[in-house]
Amino acid sequence: MKNPIVVVGLGELGSVFARGFLRLGYPVQGVNRDQNMTQLANDIPNPEAVLISVGEADIHQVLSEIPDSWKNKLILLQNELLPRDWKAADLPMPTVISVWFEKKKGMDSKVVLPSPIFGERAKLVFDALAKVDLPAYIVDSEEELLYELVRKNLYILTTNIAGLEVGGNVEQLKNEHADVMQAVAHDVLEIQSYLSGQTHDAERLITGMLEAFDGDPQHGCMGRSAPARLKRALTFADHANLEVPKLREIARNAL
Incomplete structure (x- = not known):
């Protein structure tokens, strides 16, 4: 047994x-x-x-x-x-x-x-x-695991938080609101760097996020957890004294 x-x-x-x-x-x-x-x-x-x-x-x-x-x-x-x-x-x-x-x-x-x-x-x-x-x-390494965890966090947080402003699905976010997507993603990566204690390859991570977009283009951006995710992200940003201007702008308008 x-x-x-x-x-x-x-x-x-x-x-x-x-x-x-x-x-x-x-x-x-x-x-x-x-x-x-x-x-x-x-x-x-x-x-x-x-x-x-x-x-x-x-x-x-x-x-x-x-x-x-x-x-x-x-x-x-x-x-x-x-x-x-x-x-x-x-x-x-x-x-x-x-x-x-x-x-x-x-x-x-x-x-x-x-x-x-x-x-x-x-x-x-x-x-x-x-x-x-x-x-x-x-x-096969903790380094690759960290990349994968940050990539998933980037996907979840970027789509949810950007969705509070633009709604829609991930294909629309990429094609119609790339400026919002990029601004949110860079703010999110600042927070991820603070939480993980190291900087990350933003270009590789954003490419990895877009690969996930292509895996399910119709996936809706704004899940029901989006407001809580934004609040949690801003709490971390406040602790680290990070500006994260796009996240704060979305929070002023959406929360």
């Missing part, structure tokens, strides 16, 4: 991964918000892996509550994730996937790009996604 895989947060994304793990032959133990992880860790002290699939607003609280026996088993998949998030919780290097498929209630998973994975359990995640026909690939 294989050791179970614990899935903390059985929403749409968590359920996709759980199905993949089950098809690989692993028992899966779901954990909801009301359950005590420390108590559960007494029953499952040595899981094969622990997937944290809560939303980005809950990730810091959940990471602070991870039982000691699970800390070296973690798989993370949140948007807006950076190394500072697991380091702040004093956790060892987790396995991390930058998820480039969308899963909403009542619809099949929609792939934008193959999803990159890094870490000790990268092959486990890769194999689980293959079982549910979702493309992924394994990156």
Whole structure:
């Protein structure tokens, strides 16, 4: 019998991964918000892996509550994730996937790009996604993982925040509002540099973002989380004394 895989947060994304793990032959133990992880860790002290699939607003609280026996088993998949998030919780290097498929209630998973994975359990995640026909690939360094995390953050934040001003989809953002897209993207990258503690190749990242645009041209820009993402970005900018003029302009008009 294989050791179970614990899935903390059985929403749409968590359920996709759980199905993949089950098809690989692993028992899966779901954990909801009301359950005590420390108590559960007494029953499952040595899981094969622990997937944290809560939303980005809950990730810091959940990471602070991870039982000691699970800390070296973690798989993370949140948007807006950076190394500072697991380091702040004093956790060892987790396995991390930058998820480039969308899963909403009542619809099949929609792939934008193959999803990159890094870490000790990268092959486990890769194999689980293959079982549910979702493309992924394994990156071989923390540097490449950081690029992939920043690229996803750039995509999410640029489309959401620009969408507060121009609406529409990503194809329209690229073709009809390139000035807004570029201004927002450069502000976002300033914040990402502050949060990650290093500068990034803006040209490579914007090219990578546009590759994702081409993967799903009709993807709507402004998700329901857009106002919260803008507020969170401005909080970071304030801490770092960053000007981010375009983000502040959009906030004055949209929030």
